[in-house]
Amino acid sequence: MQRSIKDYLIIALKGVAMGAADTVPGVSGGTIAFISGIYEELITTISNIDTSLIKTWKKSGFKAFWQQLNGGFILSLLLGILFSVFTFMRLANYLLKEYPILIWSFFFGLVLASIWFVAKQIEKWKISTIIFTTLGAVIAYLITSLPPTTSSDSYFYLLLCGAVAVCAMILPGISGAFILVLMGAYRNITQAVHDFDLKKVAVVALGAIIGLLAFSKILKWLFGNYRNTTLAVLTGFIAGSLNKIWPWKKVLDSITLEEKVIVLEEKSVLPWNFEGEQQLLFAVLLMIAGFLLILILEKLAEQKPEENAANPNI
Secondary structure, three states, X not given: OOOOHHHHHHHHHHHHXXXXXXXXXXXXXXXXXXXXXXXXXXXXXXXXXXXXXXXXHHHHOHHXXXXXXXXXXXXXXXHHHHHHHHHHHHHHHHHHHHOHHHHHHHHHHHHHHHHHHHHOOOOOOOHHHHHHHHHHHHHHHHXXXXXXXXXXXXXXXXXXXXXXXXXXXXXXXXXXXXXXXXXXXXXXXXXXXXXXXXXXXXXXXXXXXXXXXXXXXXXXXXXXXXHHHHHHHHHHHHHHOHHHHXXXXXXXXXXXXXXXEEEEEEEEOOHHHOOOOOOHHHHHHHHHHHHHHHHHHHHHHHOOHHHXXXXXXX
């Protein structure tokens, strides 16, 4: 089925939302892909990238190659993600610095609704489903509780960071940006984007491509053979990540680098135990706004079922 320019524009906007989410440590672009109805098409499209594409190009021409690649979809999404990364990252850093409670409250509501959204995709709940959901939640919680490691400027390490972070990016619930924080590379990479250090950006991008091609094949196989179990684990991942984006935190340990405070360890506290202005009313309103946004996105996705049907391999 052919897509219109409007369809590709909508896909690009979903890419913008994915990119914006992944610039925030704690929010996953994979969650946005899932709730916007393009997750499985994304995984399938990426996993189908192999040497057969070159053979198709040589044998049948560029048009057949582009159709097999699902090129219009992946190009639109990629352009949206890149646009968002290079424009939203500065805004995200500013908002998180100036209005942390309010911004985290909005994302908390968004992610909370995503748990319900992903969980309802599970066709049948069984004891094993509950076990895998719990396991996913525990793993995600432990990951979000890890302290950051020391940074490295080596290109090999940046390549590795790109590969690991992109795997988290396409997993609902685990933030690629947060993985970069844990690996000590978030500041280095965001600074490279800010300064247009194309060499560092290219190395990270190469690592991301390698990780994406490998991990997407695993996810495609899991969805094809163990769909319910995979959805259960992803539901747990999202639930376990809520600890990271809880708006009210108490800093336990931090360091100052070049006049910028880097938090090494923190814990979630109740609003009335927070040392500072609670902003409880506005925080709750933004949580509700984030929750309602997911419901709106779900309704929009339901109105465009042809987008998910466009790729016959799903």
